[in-house]
Amino acid sequence: MVDSSGLHPELERTADDIAEMEIRGAATIADAAAAALGAQAADSDAETPEAFRREMRDAARRLHETRPTAVSLPNALRYVLTGMEGETVAELRKSVEEQAARFRADLDAAQDRLGRIGAGRLNDGDVVMTHCHSTDALACIEAAVEDGTDLEAIVKETRPRNQGHITAERLSELGVPVTLIVDNAAHRFMNDVDHLLVGADSIAADGSVVNKIGTAGLAVSARDRGVPVMVAAQSIKLHPRTLTGAAVEIEQRDAMEVIDDETREEVGDIDVANPAFDVTPPRHVDAIVTEHGQFPPESVVVLMRELFGESVEEPWSE
Ligand code: RUB
Numbered sequence: 001m002v003d004s005s006g007l008h009p010e011l012e013r014t015a016d017d018i019a020e021m022e023i024r025g026a027a028t029i030a031d032a033a034a035a036a037l038g039a040q041a042a043d044s045d046a047e048t049p050e051a052f053r054r055e056m057r058d059a060a061r062r063l064h065e066t067r068p069t070a071v072s073l074p075n076a077l078r079y080v081l082t083g084m085e086g087e088t089v090a091e092l093r094k095s096v097e098e099q100a101a102r103f104r105a106d107l108d109a110a111q112d113r114l115g116r117i118g119a120g121r122l123n124d125g126d127v128v129m130t131h132c133h134s135t136d137a138l139a140c141i142e143a144a145v146e147d148g149t150d151l152e153a154i155v156k157e158t159r160p161r162n163q164g165h166i167t168a169e170r171l172s173e174l175g176v177p178v179t180l181i182v183d184n185a186a187h188r189f190m191n192d193v194d195h196l197l198v199g200a201d202s203i204a205a206d207g208s209v210v211n212k213i214g215t216a217g218l219a220v221s222a223r224d225r226g227v228p229v230m231v232a233a234q235s236i237k238l239h240p241r242t243l244t245g246a247a248v249e250i251e252q253r254d255a256m257e258v259i260d261d262e263t264r265e266e267v268g269d270i271d272v273a274n275p276a277f278d279v280t281p282p283r284h285v286d287a288i289v290t291e292h293g294q295f296p297p298e299s300v301v302v303l304m305r306e307l308f309g310e311s312v313e314e315p316w317s318e
Contacts, residue, residue, distance in 0.1 A: 006055050007062060008043050011036040018066040018073075021161065026201045027111065027135050030072035030236055031104055033063045037080045038100030041093045052089045056081060056096060060316035068249040069210060069277045070201040071239040074314065079103050081315040110234045110291035115139030118197075118232050118289040122149055126194040129154045129186065129227075130171075132212035133163035134199025136232035138170055140289065141197070145174050152177045154189050158212060160257040160274065186218055190225040200233035200288075204242040205304055207282030207297025209233075210250070213275055219284035228286040231297075235290050238300065240308035251276040 005012075014036035017023040023032045040059040046052035060077040067073065083099030086092040118140025122128065128151055130137060144151060153171050155178050157164040168178045181189060196218060202210040209215065209231050219229045239248055255264070255272035264270065282297035292303055 005058075007059055008036070008040045010039040011059050011062065015062050015066050018063070024163070025133060025135055026070035026072040026199065026237055027107060027234060029067065029070055030076035031107055033073055033076045034080055034100040034103040034107075036063060037077070038097050041096035041100070044089070044093060046089055049087065049089055049092055052092050053084065056084060056092075057316045057318060064316055067251055069251045070237075071241075071248070072201070072234075072236045075236045075238075075240075076103060077316060078313060082313065107234070107236070110236075111136060111139045112143075113291040114232060114234055114289055115143035117291070117294055118230065119143035119147060119149070121228075121230055121287070121289070121294075122151060122195065124150050127152045127154060127192055128195045128197050129156070129189065129193045129218075129222075130164070130167050131156045131196075131198050131215055131218055132158045133166040133170075134211075134232060136234055136237075136289075137197045137199045138167065140230075140232050141171065141176060142174055145176060152179070154179050154181060154193060156181055156183050156186055156214070156218075158214065159183055163212070183214055187221045187224075190221050190227055193222075193225075193227050196222040196227050196229045198229075198231055200231050200237045201277055202239040202242075202248045203231075203233055203237050203288060203297075203300060204239055204248060204279075205301045206242075207285065207288070207300050208248075209280040209282075209285055209288070209297070210239075210248045210277050211280065213278050216278040216280040216284070219280045223284050229280075229284060231285055231288045233288055233290060235292060235303065235307055238304045238307065240304060240312040243301070243304060243308070243310060244312075248279070250278070 080099045085095045122144040155164045155168045171178045200209050200211045253274045253276050258274050285297045287294045
């Protein structure tokens with residue numbers, strides 16, 4: 001059943017959860033968005049093909065407006081909507097449901113493949129530093145552990161939302177010894193580290209990596225100490241619009257995540273800035289590990305052209 005706005009409650013809930021970061025991380029957001037479009041299609045009350053198409057575009061727009069930086073979200077929406085085909089509502093519905101299911105299965109398979117490729121960079125006895133919580137990055141560690149590689153992890157807590165706690169929990173579950181550190185301690189520990197391993201929300205055509213705020217400074221620190229910087233990112237993290245010069249929008253989040261209102265009032269009349277992501281230039285990245293293999297950042301554009309071509313549709317804005 002859909003509500004008076006025409007949007008399915010599950011889709012509304014998914015959109016709210018993405019905005020509130022109950023659902024977070026680029027791959028998980030993409031997966032949830034595809035599932036929500038599938039649910040919207042399954043329960044649509046649309047009586048004509050035109051009404052169905054309009055409803056799907058509205059649904060995609062609602063999801064698209066939630067968070068601006070992770071390109072996996074528009075890439076997922078585009079994948080599902082461009083697969084919408086048929087003359088009747090029943091045919092259209094079926095195509096969307098199937099395309100959403102295919103997207104989700106491909107996403108899983110891509111992460112597994114990427115994990116196995118990334119695991120090849122990790123050697124017995126290595127210490128890996130992580131930032132934030134990235135399922136693509138964790139897939140590399142998981143695959144290495146499955147191969148019997150002994151790893152240790154230094155996990156940054158990642159203020160202001162402390163996603164490092166999730167990483168610490170997942171790594172502990174895998175049996176990887178974890179040392180949790182505050183973000184400010186990262187440089188001090190860099191001498192003990194063999195790899196900096198992070199995920200990505202978007203990768204631009206020049207190989208710049210957009211990821212959780214703090215990644216750029218961390219990569220500079222790693223470079224300073226000769227620690228290789230490895231970015232684990234499925235190809236849905238490639239930002240096709242950057243091929244035509246568009247910049248990746250950096251999400252600015254609420255000041256409340258940084259300081260609560262009461263403390264802020266005590267501190268005095270201050271501004272608070274809370275950018276959620278930053279941009280690491282390609283010169284500070286050693287390898288981008290995708291399900292298609294690993295690439296030096298400067299050559300990721302070749303993969304981007306191959307997968308997306310030059311024109312990038314946004315079917316939800318039609
Ligand atoms: C999450 C974040 C992650 C990437 C990659 O930010 O920056 O490193 O999204 O994650 P937030 P994954 O917590 O603000 O969503 O590899 O799971 O796609």
